[in-house]
Amino acid sequence: MSKQKSDSKEITAEEKEIISSEQKIYEYDEAYQEKYLKAKPWDKDDTHFKKVYISTLAAMKITDHAIRGGKFEIAGYLMGFAREGVFYVLDAVELPIVGSDSRVEIAGEMGEKATNYLMDYLDLMERVGRGHKYVGWYHSHPGFGCWLSGIDCNTQKYMQMVNKTWFALVVDPYRTKSNRKIDFGCFRMYSNEKTARLNQAFDSIPLNRANEFGVHQNKYYRMPHYYFQSKFESNIVKLIYKNYWVDSLCANALLVNEDFYQEKVEDVSAKLANYDVKSKANAIKGEKANEVHQKKLDDIANLNNQAIVNYQNELIKGMIFK
Numbered sequence: 001m002s003k004q005k006s007d008s009k010e011i012t013a014e015e016k017e018i019i020s021s022e023q024k025i026y027e028y029d030e031a032y033q034e035k036y037l038k039a040k041p042w043d044k045d046d047t048h049f050k051k052v053y054i055s056t057l058a059a060m061k062i063t064d065h066a067i068r069g070g071k072f073e074i075a076g077y078l079m080g081f082a083r084e085g086v087f088y089v090l091d092a093v094e095l096p097i098v099g100s101d102s103r104v105e106i107a108g109e110m111g112e113k114a115t116n117y118l119m120d121y122l123d124l125m126e127r128v129g130r131g132h133k134y135v136g137w138y139h140s141h142p143g144f145g146c147w148l149s150g151i152d153c154n155t156q157k158y159m160q161m162v163n164k165t166w167f168a169l170v171v172d173p174y175r176t177k178s179n180r181k182i183d184f185g186c187f188r189m190y191s192n193e194k195t196a197r198l199n200q201a202f203d204s205i206p207l208n209r210a211n212e213f214g215v216h217q218n219k220y221y222r223m224p225h226y227y228f229q230s231k232f233e234s235n236i237v238k239l240i241y242k243n244y245w246v247d248s249l250c251a252n253a254l255l256v257n258e259d260f261y262q263e264k265v266e267d268v269s270a271k272l273a274n275y276d277v278k279s280k281a282n283a284i285k286g287e288k289a290n291e292v293h294q295k296k297l298d299d300i301a302n303l304n305n306q307a308i309v310n311y312q313n314e315l316i317k318g319m320i321f322k
Contacts, residue, residue: 146185
């Protein structure tokens with residue numbers, strides 16, 4: 001199990017017991033879920049849900065779906081359960097829809113077809129003894145980071161009103177390939193506007209998305225996420241690795257992510273061109289000024305580090321296999 005965020009609370013004994021037990025993680029406790037829903041602890045605490053555990057296979061399915069979608073946004077649903085302020089994601093279900101390069105919506109006739117598809121899938125799972133329900137939805141942001149747009153906020157707000165134990169997961173397939181690390185973000189909407197606050201812990205937002213991000217960023221909060229792997233999943237992952245390790249080794253990250261790198265360079269250049277330390281518009285003082293300057297330096301450093309790591313990988317492979 002790998003930790004994703006350092007600001008999370010320590011993993012509790014109950015959480016360790018759940019994710020380490022094949023029986024507890026896969027057997028749906030309907031009695032507990034009914035009791036949990038009746039208690040409504042989220043009514044007393046707007047940030048009742050604090051973190052998310054995602055199974056390795058679910059993470060792989062989401063990532064694979066997003067990468068296959070490429071520059072077009074994709075979407076799907078998350079299966080699992082919620083317990084004591086924690087979401088446990090056991091499976092991911094692809095929706096048979098494809099959005100544009102900037103948005104994906106589930107509405108109209110397509111929305112009805114998607115709903116029927118999801119209900120049929122849920123029925124099939126119950127027949128084979130998997131009683132878990134949908135606890136959230138996921139979609140991709142190809143190349144522009146993990147956060148919620150205005151459309152995403154409206155979708156999540158509606159879903160959250162219908163199902164209180166619901167969250168949104170965003171995946172960036174381009175950054176995942178570039179960093180060679182799954183890039184996820186898990187979010188919940190504030191139901192009470194008085195508890196809304198400014199989000200700080202976000203990745204670099206592209207300049208052409210900055211305004212939209214800024215308008216909505218105080219409407220939701222981010223939950224740290226972790227991965228877990230059962231013994232059953234471990235065997236499947238080993239099988240997948242055994243069959244596809246050659247493809248991973250042969251892939252040239254520099255060529256695969258060439259367009260993404262170009263866009264990142266242009267984005268950082270545009271941000272620097274619009275930023276003048278001496279101008280009155282950017283006359284920020286004290287710790288805030290240091291924070292702003294450091295953020296821009298971090299953007300440049302991260303871009304350089306990604307390129308250097310990928311160049312090193314290609315050089316090493318060339319030395320070994322030439």
